[in-house]
Amino acid sequence: MAGKPKLYYFDGRGKMESIRWLLAAAGVEFEEEFLETREQYEKLLQDGSLLFQQVPMVEIDGMKMVQTRAILNYIAAKYNLYGKDLKERALIDMYVGGTDDLMGFILIFPFLSAEDKEKQRAFIVEKATSRYFPAYEKVLKDHGQDFLVGKNFSWADVHLLEAILMVEEKKSDVLTGFPQLQAFKARISSIPTIKKFLQPGSQRKPVPDDKYVETVRRVLRAYDNMKAN
Amino acid sequence: MSGKPRLTYLNGRGRMEPVRWLLAAAGVEFEEIFLETREQYEKLIKDGVLMFQQVPLVEIDGMKMVQTRAILSYIAGKHNLYGKDLKERALIDMYVEGITDLMQMILVFPFSPPEAKAKNIDSIKERATNRYFPVFEKVLKQHGQDFLVGNKFSWADVQLIEAILAVEEKIPAVLSGFPQLQAFKKRMSNMPTIKKFLQPGSPRKPPPDECYVETVLKVFKK
Numbered sequence: 001m002a003g004k005p006k007l008y009y010f011d012g013r014g015k016m017e018s019i020r021w022l023l024a025a026a027g028v029e030f031e032e033e034f035l036e037t038r039e040q041y042e043k044l045l046q047d048g049s050l051l052f053q054q055v056p057m058v059e060i061d062g063m064k065m066v067q068t069r070a071i072l073n074y075i076a077a078k079y080n081l082y083g084k085d086l087k088e089r090a091l092i093d094m095y096v097g098g099t100d101d102l103m104g105f106i107l108i109f110p111f112l113s114a115e116d117k118e119k120q121r122a123f124i125v126e127k128a129t130s131r132y133f134p135a136y137e138k139v140l141k142d143h144g145q146d147f148l149v150g151k152n153f154s155w156a157d158v159h160l161l162e163a164i165l166m167v168e169e170k171k172s173d174v175l176t177g178f179p180q181l182q183a184f185k186a187r188i189s190s191i192p193t194i195k196k197f198l199q200p201g202s203q204r205k206p207v208p209d210d211k212y213v214e215t216v217r218r219v220l221r222a223y224d225n226m227k228a229n
Numbered sequence: 230m231s232g233k234p235r236l237t238y239l240n241g242r243g244r245m246e247p248v249r250w251l252l253a254a255a256g257v258e259f260e261e262i263f264l265e266t267r268e269q270y271e272k273l274i275k276d277g278v279l280m281f282q283q284v285p286l287v288e289i290d291g292m293k294m295v296q297t298r299a300i301l302s303y304i305a306g307k308h309n310l311y312g313k314d315l316k317e318r319a320l321i322d323m324y325v326e327g328i329t330d331l332m333q334m335i336l337v338f339p340f341s342p343p344e345a346k347a348k349n350i351d352s353i354k355e356r357a358t359n360r361y362f363p364v365f366e367k368v369l370k371q372h373g374q375d376f377l378v379g380n381k382f383s384w385a386d387v388q389l390i391e392a393i394l395a396v397e398e399k400i401p402a403v404l405s406g407f408p409q410l411q412a413f414k415k416r417m418s419n420m421p422t423i424k425k426f427l428q429p430g431s432p433r434k435p436p437p438d439e440c441y442v443e444t445v446l447k448v449f450k451k
Contacts, residue, residue, distance in 0.1 A: 051323060051327065051364055052327045052330070052360055052361065052364065053360055061316070063316070063319060065319060065323060066323060066327075067322065067323045067326035067327060068326075069298065069322065069326050070319060070322030070323040070325075070326050073302075073318070073319070073322050074315060074318070074319045074322070077315050077318070078315060086303060086306045086307060087290070087292070089302070089303070089306065090292060090294060090299055090302070090303040093296065093298060093299030093302050093303070094280060094294060094295060094296045094299040096299075097281075097295075097296030097297075097298055097299050098280065098281050098296065101281070131281055131282055132281065135280050135281060
């Protein structure tokens with residue numbers, strides 16, 4: 001019995017990916033159980049393991065935690081990635097809220113029709129370059145520090161790097177015009193725990209493919225009719 | 230210049246209502262600026278006060294806070310409504326997030342087309358009675374305490390009473406079959422700060438009507 005956190009989700013990014021990123025950034029090893037069949041999911045339901053009948057679910061410190069944000073908050077605080085006081089936490093929460101909204105547009109992307117995917121790709125790039133990236137570019141420019149909040153590496157940095165990389169997967173040159181973010185990306189990517197996570201063989205999951213979409217739809221019996229933003 | 234938190238939003242519930250509830254429950258007086266025109270909104274953007282060009286905006290303790298969850302977490306933390314340690318905070322976060330998912334259905338309801346409204350009410354009823362209310366009924370039954378977490382009033386209790394009342398507005402008998410929640414509702418409604426908030430003349434906003442929907446569409450013109 002390891003005492004390592006155990007993640008219950010599909011073998012793919014979805015809502016669990018931010019949790020994998022944060023645990024990895026904190027240098028915390030974790031185990032994963034991948035949902036592949038409806039029966040597995042129904043067993044979790046019957047066992048009463050899923051408070052609101054949903055995954056992600058993370059077993060950590062004797063709790064069966066659900067709700068992505070609750071899980072992330074707990075990990076961030078436990079591993080000192082949540083700022084030093086209430087005001088730093090407020091900044092981190094604001095920044096994470098923004099990157100969460102941005103990554104939310106990407107989350108639904110694999111479930112869209114081919115035609116809607118093109119629309120959504122344009123929408124993601126537009127929001128990233130006109131709303132989100134400028135906000136973080138300004139934060140970094142204004143204080144000139146290496147990290148977003150309080151001169152210390154925090155959850156906000158991890159989340160922003162994750163978001164940057166995801167948007168780049170949709171448009172590779174999207175950071176043109178954002179020199180602060182380019183430097184930020186290089187800096188944060190070279191932090192040892194993150195560098196390790198970005199290497200092949202880590203628990204980072206690849207861009208979702210049709211097989212992933214099919215698995216989610218089959219296991220949850222949902223998400224058949226998603227529309228672009 | 231009062232030092233009171235200042236809320237900027239439309240004159241209606243939307244995403245700001247949980248913030249009004251939480252401040253009121255904590256006994257904190259606040260001011261409000263209501264967005265009525267597109268021009269007001271564009272001025273806020275031009276002035277650079279909306280980090281992601283969105284409201285809610287809450288000016289509090291020298292910060293211009295956006296992102297509803299961030300605002301609520303800050304208020305809860307500041308006013309001792311966030312549990313006594315990390316594990317209590319984890320429970321509060323789980324409960325609040327679940328309730329927020331239910332409230333999201335209510336949030337979008339006024340904007341759904343007329344032909345979808347009956348179906349949406351059914352969905353809200355189904356989720357409330359099969360997914361969310363049973364959880365909190367069980368939590369309260371198992372520990373037998375007055376409050377959801379740590380035997381102490383917290384953000385989770387405020388969020389739950391808000392949600393119960395909001396769902397009841399759509400489905401009046403929704404709490405039948407949930408005796409713990411009925412007792413909880415009564416207890417919370419009688420807490421002095423909440424009782425005051427539930428009285429006419431408080432900053433609590435009425436259920437969204439067509440005028441509210443029109444204003445939202447006009448100001449944000451998506």
